[in-house]
Amino acid sequence: xxxxxxxxxxxxxxxxxxxxxxxxxxxxxxxxxxxxxxxxxxxxxxxxxxxxxxxxxxxxxxxxxxxxxxxxxxxxxxxxxxxxxxxxxxxxxxxxxxxxxxxxxxxxxxxxxxxxxxxxxxxxxxxxxxxxxxxxxxxxxxxxxxxxxxxxxxxxxxxxxxxxxxxxxxxxxxxxxxxxxxxxxxxxxxxxxxxxxxxxxxxxxxxxxxxxxxxxxxxxxxxxxxxxxxxxxxxxxxxxxxxxxxxxxxxxxxxxxxxxxxxxxxxxxxxxxxxxxxxxxxxxxxxxxxxxxxxxxxxxxxxxxxxxxxxxxxxxxxxxxxxxxxxxxxxxxxxxxxxxxxxxxxxxxxxxxxxxxxxxxxxxxxxxxxxxxxxxxxxxxxxxxxxxxxxxxxxxxxxxxxxxxxxxxxxxxxxxxxxxxxxxxxxxxxxxxxxxxxxxxxxxxxxxxxxxxxxxxxxxxxxxxxxxxxxxxxxxxxxxxxxxxxxxxxxxxxxxxxxxxxxxxxxxxxxxxxxxxxxxxxxxxxxxxxxxxxxxxxxxxxxxxxxxxxxxxxxxxxxxxxxxxxxxxxxxxxxxxxxxxxxxxxxxxxxxxxxxxxxxxxxxxxxxxxxxxxxxxxxxxxxxxxxxxxxx
Amino acid sequence: xxxxxxxxxxxxxxxxxxxxxxxxxxxxxxxxxxxxxxxxxxxxxxxxxxxxxxxxxxxxxxxxxxxxxxxxxxxxxxxxxxxxxxxxxxxxxxxxxxxxxxxxxxxxxxxxxxxxxxxxxxxxxxxxxxxxxxxxxxxxxxxxxxxxxxxxxxxxxxxxxxxxxxxxxxxxxxxxxxxxxxxxxxxxxxxxxxxxxxxxxxxxxxxxxxxxxxxxxxxxxxxxxxxxxxxxxxxxxxxxxxxxxxxxxxxxxxxxxxxxxxxxxxxxxxxxxxxxxxxxxxxxxxxxxxxxxxxxxxxxxxxxxxxxxxxxxxxxxxxxxxxxxxxxxxxxxxxx
Numbered sequence: 001x002x003x004x005x006x007x008x009x010x011x012x013x014x015x016x017x018x019x020x021x022x023x024x025x026x027x028x029x030x031x032x033x034x035x036x037x038x039x040x041x042x043x044x045x046x047x048x049x050x051x052x053x054x055x056x057x058x059x060x061x062x063x064x065x066x067x068x069x070x071x072x073x074x075x076x077x078x079x080x081x082x083x084x085x086x087x088x089x090x091x092x093x094x095x096x097x098x099x100x101x102x103x104x105x106x107x108x109x110x111x112x113x114x115x116x117x118x119x120x121x122x123x124x125x126x127x128x129x130x131x132x133x134x135x136x137x138x139x140x141x142x143x144x145x146x147x148x149x150x151x152x153x154x155x156x157x158x159x160x161x162x163x164x165x166x167x168x169x170x171x172x173x174x175x176x177x178x179x180x181x182x183x184x185x186x187x188x189x190x191x192x193x194x195x196x197x198x199x200x201x202x203x204x205x206x207x208x209x210x211x212x213x214x215x216x217x218x219x220x221x222x223x224x225x226x227x228x229x230x231x232x233x234x235x236x237x238x239x240x241x242x243x244x245x246x247x248x249x250x251x252x253x254x255x256x257x258x259x260x261x262x263x264x265x266x267x268x269x270x271x272x273x274x275x276x277x278x279x280x281x282x283x284x285x286x287x288x289x290x291x292x293x294x295x296x297x298x299x300x301x302x303x304x305x306x307x308x309x310x311x312x313x314x315x316x317x318x319x320x321x322x323x324x325x326x327x328x329x330x331x332x333x334x335x336x337x338x339x340x341x342x343x344x345x346x347x348x349x350x351x352x353x354x355x356x357x358x359x360x361x362x363x364x365x366x367x368x369x370x371x372x373x374x375x376x377x378x379x380x381x382x383x384x385x386x387x388x389x390x391x392x393x394x395x396x397x398x399x400x401x402x403x404x405x406x407x408x409x410x411x412x413x414x415x416x417x418x419x420x421x422x423x424x425x426x427x428x429x430x431x432x433x434x435x436x437x438x439x440x441x442x443x444x445x446x447x448x449x450x451x452x453x454x455x456x457x458x459x460x461x462x463x464x465x466x467x468x469x470x471x472x473x474x475x476x477x478x479x480x481x482x483x484x485x486x487x488x489x490x491x492x493x494x495x496x497x498x499x500x501x502x503x504x505x506x507x508x509x510x511x512x513x514x515x516x517x518x519x520x521x522x523x524x525x526x527x528x529x530x531x532x533x534x535x536x537x538x539x540x541x542x543x544x545x546x547x548x549x550x551x552x553x554x555x556x557x558x559x560x561x562x563x564x565x566x567x568x569x570x571x572x573x574x575x576x577x578x579x580x581x582x583x584x585x586x587x588x589x590x591x592x593x594x595x596x597x598x599x600x601x602x603x604x605x606x607x608x609x610x611x612x613x614x615x616x617x618x619x620x621x622x623x624x625x626x627x628x629x630x631x632x
Numbered sequence: 633x634x635x636x637x638x639x640x641x642x643x644x645x646x647x648x649x650x651x652x653x654x655x656x657x658x659x660x661x662x663x664x665x666x667x668x669x670x671x672x673x674x675x676x677x678x679x680x681x682x683x684x685x686x687x688x689x690x691x692x693x694x695x696x697x698x699x700x701x702x703x704x705x706x707x708x709x710x711x712x713x714x715x716x717x718x719x720x721x722x723x724x725x726x727x728x729x730x731x732x733x734x735x736x737x738x739x740x741x742x743x744x745x746x747x748x749x750x751x752x753x754x755x756x757x758x759x760x761x762x763x764x765x766x767x768x769x770x771x772x773x774x775x776x777x778x779x780x781x782x783x784x785x786x787x788x789x790x791x792x793x794x795x796x797x798x799x800x801x802x803x804x805x806x807x808x809x810x811x812x813x814x815x816x817x818x819x820x821x822x823x824x825x826x827x828x829x830x831x832x833x834x835x836x837x838x839x840x841x842x843x844x845x846x847x848x849x850x851x852x853x854x855x856x857x858x859x860x861x862x863x864x865x866x867x868x869x870x871x872x873x874x875x876x877x878x879x880x881x882x883x884x885x886x887x888x889x890x891x892x893x894x895x896x897x898x899x900x901x902x903x904x905x906x907x908x909x910x911x912x913x914x915x916x917x918x919x920x921x922x923x924x925x926x927x928x929x930x931x932x933x934x935x936x937x938x939x940x941x942x943x944x945x946x947x948x949x950x951x952x953x954x955x956x957x958x959x960x961x962x963x964x965x966x967x968x
Contacts, residue, residue, distance in 0.1 A: 049965060197963070252964040262959060269951045276716050298954060300945025302716055307742040311709035314702070314739075318682075318713025321700055322721070326713060344703050434959050438952040471680045471698035471714070471721055479646070479692050481701030491648065492693065 018192055018240035023082025025090030026187060028180075029107045030099030032066050032075040035180040040077025041429075042184055042201060046193040047081045048253050048431050051243030054081035055395075055541060057089035057614065058427045062283065062367045069123075069131040071102045083242040087541035089428065091616035095190070097183050099123060099154075101132035116236065117147045118186065120179060122155035148235045152226075158182045161222035168211040178219035185223025191239050195224050247433060254432040256396040256425035257287035260329075260355055263403025264292070265299055266437050267353075268325045270404065271411045271445040274300040276319035277327045278312040280334060281305070283367040284423040285357040288329045309334040313341035313354065320350045321480075323447035323470030325407060329355035331423075332374045333364065339382050342416055346386045346506065348480045349457075349466050351410035351417075351445075353403075358422040358537075360612050369612030370424035372537045373588035378418045379566045379595065385503050387510040389417040390566040394540035396425055397432040402563065404440075405517075411445040413513060414465040420565070422587070424538045424614050448473040456480055456490035464509035511567050520569035525551060525558030528578035531627045534604070536562045536592055539585055539615055546620035555628050562592070573600040581627040583607055585620050641666035644676065646696045657808030657834035658687060661755065662694055664814040665724075669697075672819060679722045682711045684736055686728035687762050688755035688834070705736025708743040708752070715748050719941070722822070723750035729770040730760050733789045737769075744798035747826040747935065751818070754791055754829070757836035758843050765839035777839075791831040792915030792929060796908065801826040801932035803911060805925060807833035807848050813859070813926060820928055826935065847919035856919040860927035865900040868923045875900035876922070885913050887922055905931040 026043065030036045037058055047054050057078040066073025080090035092112040098104040100123035111117060124137050138144060139151050155176055162168070162175045181202070188195055199217050206213035227238070254262075268275035279289040293303045302324075306312035309330055316326030330338065335356050345352050358374045360366030374381075378390045389409050393402040402419055410417040447470040451458065456478040457466050469476035478490060486493035487501050523540075524547045535543040540561050547559035558579065562569065576582055576596070582604040584593040590606035597604050607623045609615055644666040652658045669679065679697035683689035685704035692699025698721075702710045711725050732740050732754045743752070759777070760766040766779035770791065774783035795803045802824040806817040814832065821828035833844045842849075847856045854870030866876035867890075878901050879886040888895045904910055911930035918924060946954055 045963060049963070051965075051967070246967045248967050250960065250964050250966050252960070252962060262955070265958075266955055269955060272947060274717070274945055276713060278713060295958070297940075297942055298946070299958070300942075300951065302942060304713070304716060306709065307738055310706060311712075311739055311742065314706040314709040315713035315716070317702075318700075318710035318715075319717040320713075321710070322714035322717025324717035326717075340703055341706065348700075434964065437955040437959070438949065440952075470718065472678055472718055474677050477676055477696060477698055479699035479701065481692070481699075482703050483701065 018238045020240045020242065022084055022241070023080065023086065024094045024191070024239065024241055025078065025080045025092065026095040026097070027076055027078040027093050027107060027110070028097045028183070029074055029076040029103035030180065031068055031102070032061055032063065032073045033068065034075070034099050035177070036075045036077050036099070039180045039184045040079060042198045043187060043193075044079055044253060044429060045197050045201070046188055046195075047079065047191075048251070049197055050193055050241070051246075052081040052083065052241055053086040053244035053246060053431060054079055055086050055089045055430050056428045057424065059613070060368055069100055069102055069128045071106050071132055074103050074106050076103070076107060081241060083244045085244065087544045088617060089614065091618050095187065097187060099179065099183070101128045101134055101138070104138065105132045105134065111147060113146045115147055116150065117144065118150045118152070118183065120154040120183070121151040122153045148233070150233065150236055154179045154182055157222065157226065158219050161218050162215045165214060165218045168214050170211050170215055174212060175215060178216045181216045181219040182223035185220040185225075186227050189224045189227030189238070191241060195220055246431065249433040251431045251433055253429045254396050254400070255287075255427060255429045256393065256399045256421050257291060257357070257427070259393070259396050259399030259432070260403045260419070260421060261288050261291040261295070263400035264327055264353065264407060265295060265301060266400070266440070267404040267407025268300065269437065270440055270442045271325060271407055272442065273325040273411070273445055273447070274302070275325045275327060276302045276304060276316065277329065278304040278306050278315040278319065279329050280307070280309045280312045282309075282331050282334045284359055284426045285329045285331045285334070285355065287426060288355060288357070309337035310341060313338035313352070314344070316352045317341060317345050317348075317350055320345070320352050321348075321470065323468075323472070325351065325353070325411070327353045327355070329357070331357050331359045332361050332377065335374065335377060336381070342388070343382050343384070343386050344482045345416040346382070346388055347482050349414040351414050351468070353406045353410050354416060354418045355403075356418060356420050357426040358420060360610070366612045368423065370422045370538065370614060371587050371610060371612065372420070372422050372539070373591065373610065374420065375536075375565060375588065375591040375595070378420055385507065387507050387566070388415055389413070389510060389513060390420065391417060392420040392537040392563060392565050393425060394537060394561060394563065396428060396430050399425060400432075400435070408443050409513060409516075411468075412443060412465065412516075413463050413509060414468060415510060420537060422538050448476075450474075450476040454478075455488045457485060457488050459505075464505065464512060514564075514567040514570040517564050517569065520560065520562065520572045520575055522575070523559040523561040524548060526556070527558070527575065529556035529558055530579065531555075531557040531581045531583060531624060532560050532576055532579035533557060533620065533624060534560045534562065534576070534582055534584045534592070534596065535586070536565060539587065542615040542617050542620055543585060545617045546624060549617065550621060550624055550628070557624060557628065565592070568595075568599060576600060576602055576604070581605065583624060583627055585609070585615055585623065587614065638673065639670055639676070641670040644669050644696050646694055648693050650694050651690065652687060653838050655837040656687070657757065657836070658691070658755065660808040660811065661753075661814070661832055661834060662691065664811055664818065665695070667815050668818045668822065671815070672822065674722060678720065679724070680714065681724050681726060682707050682714065683726040684731040685762070686731045686760075687836075688726050688728040689731060691726040705731055705734070706739060707731070708736060708739035711750055712743060712746065712748050715750055719749070725750055725752045727752070727754055728761070729754065729756045729758060729791070730768045733769040733791065733794065737789075737794075740794070741798040744795055744800040744827050744829065747799070747801055747937075749825055749827070751821045751828045752830065753818070754831050755834040756791055756831055757834045757840055758788070759836050759840035761836050761839055790916070793912065795829045796912055796915060796930065800829045800930070801935055802828040802928070803915065803930040804829070804928045805831045805833070805915075807844060807926070808835055809848065810926070817927060824931060826932075847924045856923055858917070858923040858925055860903045860905070860914065860925055860929060862903055862905045862928065862931075865897050865902050867897065867900065877901055885917070885922060905929070906933050908932070
């Protein structure tokens with residue numbers, strides 16, 4: 001394998017011909033200190049500016065700076081973009097950028113045959129090779145022959161570039177840290193993207209470090225120019241991915257964490273309530289605390305970094321008791337600690353929103369990896385009969401919609417609502433048609449209105465909600481508590497018949513919400529057929545793509561995506577009965593499938609995946625084919 | 633704010649039957665509490681009692697104010713959320729020694745360091761009452777209970793030292809049947825801005841009867857108690873004939889008899905409630921070698937509040953416009 005070295009004299013003889021393609025999947029992989037997340041997010045920005053639809057998948061280790069060159073320290077950022085609707089981060093990579101041997105060995109199996117592999121050959125030294133587990137240098141072996149390999153000495157190319165910049169005072173270490181920008185420049189060229197947004201971003205990011213800004217921009221432009229001017233191997237093409245046909249409107253990229261925070265803020269506004277977000281740092285939920293902390297002051301939002309998860313949920317309960325919207329956010333292990341507090345909110349019928357950005361478990365599990373294995377915890381995970389509302393977001397943009405809905409249901413029905421996202425949704429991003437908050441219908445909540453003949457547990461005839469009378473309200477003095485309380489008066493009561501009544505009321509109040517949420521629709525396909533693939537949360541993308549592909553082949557199957565996990569949509573049982581088979585792919589060991597079997601007594605089958613990574617489309621297609629009379 | 637009609641102590645009582653054991657010290661505290669609210673003219677609609685779990689935690693049900701009986705150990709966190717939601721409320725937190733120093737120790741520590749503006753009443757009876765008499769975190773070593781049949785092994789937690797170590801800005805101590813003293817102490821606590829922490833020695837008549845008798849019994853009280861008064865010499869004794877001096881050699885307090893060896897009142901230490909070092913020494917006195925300190929042990933000089941008061945939030949169209957602008961911050965693009 002020949003390592004290409006830049007020859008400044010090598011002018012391209014012919015103008016670049018770009019091959020037009022519908023979609024592409026690119027993954028940047030390197031050490032956790034190599035800046036792969038920044039590289040990926042800048043490529044995402046350029047891709048969005050070019051008008052493609054896209055889905056991203058950042059994947060990084062739990063360690064902040066794992067030892068250099070190790071496989072467990074590899075950080076990756078994947079993006080699938082195209083001129084068609086993009087629903088997943090992509091199964092197989094078209095382009096893999098590997099900044100060192102560890103990045104190569106851990107990511108190569110995802111690169112499709114004949115895919116383009118860009119490697120920083122300068123990192124393929126004995127020590128790095130050994131750390132990654134290579135006995136010999138793969139760049140010098142035949143194993144990579146089935147790929148198109150562009151092995152470049154990016155260190156040397158970056159150093160040469162920066163040396164040519166006059167008057168900057170930088171160390172060699174600082175120069176080598178711009179390698180990611182060089183690689184980004186090359187990949188931007190590969191897809192005919194503009195470097196301007198990244199150049200501008202670097203200028204802002206390093207506004208106080210002018211020399212660092214200068215060398216990063218130089219490296220970025222040099223990588224781009226390298227593609228433009230150098231005669232690359234004959235099999236390395238430049239591509240063009242035309243803009244996607246998105247609905248008209250104003251767009252931005254949004255991550256799931258942003259979607260949830262902005263949705264909560266919008267929900268609080270629509271309910272006309274101040275919001276207090278109470279949280280304890282935990283991956284991957286901490287971003288929500290950061291985002292909302294940045295919004296305190298002007299938006300009626302206050303954040304409270306609690307001493308632990310229990311304090312976070314109980315402070316949220318205290319806030320709601322005090323007449324604000326109390327919200328807490330965490331991930332599975334933290335939600336487990338909040339459990340008793342959530343029970344108090346159910347018992348006292350106070351509205352709180354609990355956001356669970358799920359991660360792999362049990363216990364500490366896989367802090368930075370995605371999983372959707374907290375469905376049981378959300379629906380059932382409390383002592384006693386303790387029903388609440390469970391919603392699940394399907395994508396970063398949908399997080400906004402579901403967060404608004406969570407606030408609406410919590411305040412209208414005086415109940416805790418758990419909103420499930422996951423590590424994948426929280427961190428990944430997609431283009432989002434920005435909604436108009438001004439045009440949204442308010443659902444104003446009253447916290448200081450005392451109804452006639454007030455009693456703390458009197459109920460609205462329709463919603464069964466009790467009145468929300470915060471302390472400080474004239475004429476509303478009352479006491480509430482976690483001890484079972486008498487129907488209506490709320491006085492302590494251990495009366496057996498009363499406990500039955502209250503248990504039934506709590507269950508009925510939540511079950512009735514099924515009449516206030518949309519009926520289950522068929523996400524893709526017809527209302528009956530050979531197979532329904534039922535999903536929830538972040539499996540929305542891969543299931544949707546798999547169903548589209550199989551329907552294109554003529555199969556009679558449908559995609560049914562559930563947002564309302566509890567209560568389930570009122571028509572779901574009848575709908576599922578229209579299909580000969582029901583398959584439930586989940587990033588857990590089979591949780592929704594158990595719920596569906598229990599609720600509807602149907603023979604729903606499970607397709608579990610708990611590898612810490614989202615489903616590949618092909619995995620769902622293969623499983624579906626078995627039900628469609630084919631063997632894969 | 634409403635104009636509050638003059639209310640008598642009984643006007644702060646609810647119609648609920650009080651369910652503590654006959655003779656429980658809680659009755660006396662409840663009585664003092666109602667008197668405090670009556671004396672200061674507290675608006676019941678602006679007053680909230682928040683409690684955790686335990687005998688003491690039933691308190692809110694008996695106060696004709698707003699009230700929230702929550703879960704074990706978490707009252708401090710819940711009250712923090714309520715105070716953040718409505719800083720105008722006058723919040724009283726009622727908690728026992730198990731609730732405060734065992735299951736809720738973490739929350740109490742952080743409440744105190746955050747200095748949330750509320751009054752914390754710790755009813756210390758050195759035993760778990762509601763769960764039927766197990767050793768508590770403040771039980772003395774050797775306390776024989778169903779969970780410690782050979783006597784408890786663990787050293788007790790010390791409420792005042794804990795509060796001081798957690799950065800509390802106001803620490804006081806009283807006991808259940810010391811009616812005028814308890815009332816005065818709780819009033820001082822209510823006046824203080826920030827978390828006011830009051831340890832109230834409370835007699836559990838069933839599981840730990842008379843555990844404080846060596847300090848509170850009228851026969852010994854004079855010599856076993858010292859009533860603190862800011863700026864006054866530290867005098868105690870049935871006949872006011874004893875006092876405290878600071879022994880420089882041992883860095884400790886020492887009891888002396890006035891008139892003996894030429895010791896006069898001017899030689900005694902003067903109580904300075906703003907002195908945290910003195911507070912530590914006074915708080916540690918247990919009524920045996922040295923008298924137990926009652927009253928305001930520590931009241932920090934004015935401390936700045938760190939949590940900024942947020943401006944009034946915009947409402948309606950103004951908030952919608954603010955949110956719409958926020959959603960469009962950063963890079964956006966139009967699709968035609």
